[in-house]
Amino acid sequence: MARLEITGVSKQFDTTTAVADFTLEVDNGELVCLLGPSGSGKSTLLRMVGGFERPTAGSIRIDGEEIIHLPPEKRPTGMVFQSHALWTHMNVFKNIAFGLRLHHAPRDEIRRRVEAVLELVGLTGYASRLTHQLSGGQQQRVALARSLVLEPKILLLDEPFASLDQHLRERLREDVRDIQQRLGITTLFVTHGQDEALAMADRIVVMRDGRVEQVGPPSEVYRAPATPFVAGFIGQMNLLEGIIDTQVFACPGLAARIPIADGPATLAVRPEALGLSPAQGQGMGIIHRAVDYGSHVMIDVELPDGHRVKSMMPESDAWTAGRPVDFNVGTILAYRDNVLIYRGAQVEEQSRPAGRRAVRSNA
Amino acid sequence: MAALSSNRQRIDWPGIVFAMLLSTAIILPLVVVGTWAFTEIWRYPAVVPQQFGLRFWNQTLSRSDVWGALTLSLQLSTVVTLLSALICLPAAYAFARLNFPGRNILFFSFLAGHAFPKFGLLIAIAAIFLQLNLIGTFWGVVLIQLVGTLMFMIWIPVAAFQGVDRRMEEAARDAGAGPLRVFWSITLPQAGPTIVAALLLSFVGTFYETEGAWLIGAPGIRTMPVLMISFINNQMVIQYGAVLSVLLWVPSFIALMFARRVIGGSAFARGFGA
Numbered sequence: 071m072a073r074l075e076i077t078g079v080s081k082q083f084d085t086t087t088a089v090a091d092f093t094l095e096v097d098n099g100e101l102v103c104l105l106g107p108s109g110s111g112k113s114t115l116l117r118m119v120g121g122f123e124r125p126t127a128g129s130i131r132i133d134g135e136e137i138i139h140l141p142p143e144k145r146p147t148g149m150v151f152q153s154h155a156l157w158t159h160m161n162v163f164k165n166i167a168f169g170l171r172l173h174h175a176p177r178d179e180i181r182r183r184v185e186a187v188l189e190l191v192g193l194t195g196y197a198s199r200l201t202h203q204l205s206g207g208q209q210q211r212v213a214l215a216r217s218l219v220l221e222p223k224i225l226l227l228d229e230p231f232a233s234l235d236q237h238l239r240e241r242l243r244e245d246v247r248d249i250q251q252r253l254g255i256t257t258l259f260v261t262h263g264q265d266e267a268l269a270m271a272d273r274i275v276v277m278r279d280g281r282v283e284q285v286g287p288p289s290e291v292y293r294a295p296a297t298p299f300v301a302g303f304i305g306q307m308n309l310l311e312g313i314i315d316t317q318v319f320a321c322p323g324l325a326a327r328i329p330i331a332d333g334p335a336t337l338a339v340r341p342e343a344l345g346l347s348p349a350q351g352q353g354m355g356i357i358h359r360a361v362d363y364g365s366h367v368m369i370d371v372e373l374p375d376g377h378r379v380k381s382m383m384p385e386s387d388a389w390t391a392g393r394p395v396d397f398n399v400g401t402i403l404a405y406r407d408n409v410l411i412y413r414g415a416q417v418e419e420q421s422r423p424a425g426r427r428a429v430r431s432n433a
Numbered sequence: 434m435a436a437l438s439s440n441r442q443r444i445d446w447p448g449i450v451f452a453m454l455l456s457t458a459i460i461l462p463l464v465v466v467g468t469w470a471f472t473e474i475w476r477y478p479a480v481v482p483q484q485f486g487l488r489f490w491n492q493t494l495s496r497s498d499v500w501g502a503l504t505l506s507l508q509l510s511t512v513v514t515l516l517s518a519l520i521c522l523p524a525a526y527a528f529a530r531l532n533f534p535g536r537n538i539l540f541f542s543f544l545a546g547h548a549f550p551k552f553g554l555l556i557a558i559a560a561i562f563l564q565l566n567l568i569g570t571f572w573g574v575v576l577i578q579l580v581g582t583l584m585f586m587i588w589i590p591v592a593a594f595q596g597v598d599r600r601m602e603e604a605a606r607d608a609g610a611g612p613l614r615v616f617w618s619i620t621l622p623q624a625g626p627t628i629v630a631a632l633l634l635s636f637v638g639t640f641y642e643t644e645g646a647w648l649i650g651a652p653g654i655r656t657m658p659v660l661m662i663s664f665i666n667n668q669m670v671i672q673y674g675a676v677l678s679v680l681l682w683v684p685s686f687i688a689l690m691f692a693r694r695v696i697g698g699s700a701f702a703r704g705f706g707a
């Protein structure tokens with residue numbers, strides 16, 4: 071039962087503002103991902119919750135209680151570091167038991183709780199191992215166990231899987247999500263990997279330069295990214311600058327119907343929403359490269375002005391470099407002044423002639 | 434993988450040659466000196482001594498000045514090492530972890546003593562000690578040796594403390610340990626092997642130091658190496674010097690054994706920045 075409230079928190083290092091006026095509430099049992107490129111202030115924010123950095127301004131409360139003046143050892147938070155930070159001069163048991171011993175728990179209880187938490191993270195029987203006898207994934211599990219055994223109110227994870235390979239990362243994040251849901255522990259999870267955030271989070275906070283860019287459940291952040299930055303950061307996205315004129319967006323090579331007032335706009339189309347068909351004329355673009363991923367093909371198409379867009383299509387012989395193609399645009403998003411102004415599906419018949427027109431006018 | 438396993442089978446000739454040269458350079462003099470210590474007659478051109486015996490051991494060990502010097506040297510090294518640890522370890526921690534004004538200048542000044550020709554520095558210190566009536570006293574020698582140990586008792590532990598992963602310390606704070614507990618349970622054990630290496634260096638270095646010990650200690654205080662030099666200078670019997678040399682190996686041998694027990698090979702290397 072724990073609720074985390076971060077209100078108006080800022081952190082200023084000498085000249086850089088790492089976090090600026092950040093506000094977020096994390097509900098009991100919720101897993102919130104802080105997602106953003108490196109340097110966007112995710113770690114700094116997490117470390118302020120853990121007590122390792124002191125905010126320049128703002129308030130952090132757990133269950134309504136202000137914790138900003140407490141040192142880390144007095145906070146009901148548990149942190150898992152990217153580097154796992156296991157104590158190499160202690161074995162697995164001692165690593166996990168360290169915190170319990172500080173609280174003078176009886177011997178039997180320590181043993182019982184360490185064994186229980188080892189089972190929870192899937193490492194039964196590893197108690198007497200030395201830390202360097204474990205694989206990277208196992209080390210991270212021990213680090214998780216070391217935090218969980220103290221039953222923190224808030225679990226903090228700072229890119230815990232960043233140093234693991236893809237396969238292991240996927241397995242571990244499923245396990246961590248399972249454990250988190252089983253324990254119902256309120257969790258703040260930092261990552262710069264959007265797939266990780268999409269797979270694990272109840273809600274995603276997209277950060278940029280220390281500020282919140284968007285907060286929302288994964289589906290919303292993916293389907294309706296609030297800004298071009300979020301659109302470009304979550305998943306793959308084609309971003310094209312152009313002009314809307316009489317409800318038609320046009321940029322070199324591509325056009326789409328957008329029922330919005332005239333003016334400049336940024337068009338965002340996911341590769342899976344940008345269909346291709348062999349050109350019925352000179353084509354809207356030329357295939358630059360096609361990479362076959364087995365389940366699908368990723369095709370880079372060069373537009374008349376040299377810009378490249380990505381399209382995701384089922385496997386076919388049609389996609390070879392140098393071929394001219396036409397676009398069939400599906401769901402699109404449009405932004406103006408950094409704000410989402412339109413989201414909708416295109417009707418195929420309308421996009422194609424418009425596209426041709428754009429190409430011709432450019433040629 | 435393939436490259437690795439084929440490497441293992443191939444004989445590493447340059448490595449073997451290097452190892453042999455190195456062992457010859459180190460072991461041959463030791464063997465010669467060690468043989469001399471147990472020799473009674475060894476005349477040119479014999480390769481092996483004509484007569485072995487313990488006569489010179491009896492003669493050397495029955496001298497009270499040898500025993501006095503040995504005890505003195507052990508006492509001196511112990512006192513210097515302990516004092517040095519007491520002064521330098523907290524300083525090293527401060528240098529490694531705190532950011533105070535004048536930190537760099539102070540750190541540099543600790544090391545600067547070793548940037549100048551040592552004998553000149555010793556003469557200057559001796560002049561000061563003379564006024565303080567420290568010449569020829571035990572504590573005078575302790576002080577001069579202390580100066581000599583500052584270098585590795587600051588430098589190496591600073592590196593050791595800096596090498597401790599801050600995240601490990603933070604993880605301990607996170608688990609509920611206060612700063613002192615973190616230092617005791619995490620920082621010190623992590624830096625420990627390297628610090629032990631520095632202590633050993635300090636002990637052995639003090640034990641064998643001659644210039645300062647002679648300049649400040651003479652005539653009242655005579656350490657083992659100083660005594661050995663006077664033996665070699667005053668008497669043309671090689672065996673005296675050889676016996677004392679063998680005696681002098683004892684502390685470094687013990688130190689090495691101790692080092693092997695306390696520290697694994699890798700940790701020992703880490704102390705020297707490997």
Ligand SMILES: Nc1ncnc2c1ncn2[C@@H]1O[C@H](COP(=O)(O)OP(=O)(O)O)[C@@H](O)[C@H]1O
Nearest residue numbers: 083086087088107108109110111112113114115
């Ligand atoms: N201890 C520090 N001193 C100075 N600047 C820092 C410190 N920690 C982080 N920063 C700066 O704050 C910004 C945010 O860093 P960080 O929170 O680590 O980002 P992220 O975890 O998202 O990669 C960066 O510009 C970084 O250089």
Ligand SMILES: [Mg+2]
Nearest residue numbers: 112113114229
């Ligand atoms: Mg980070």
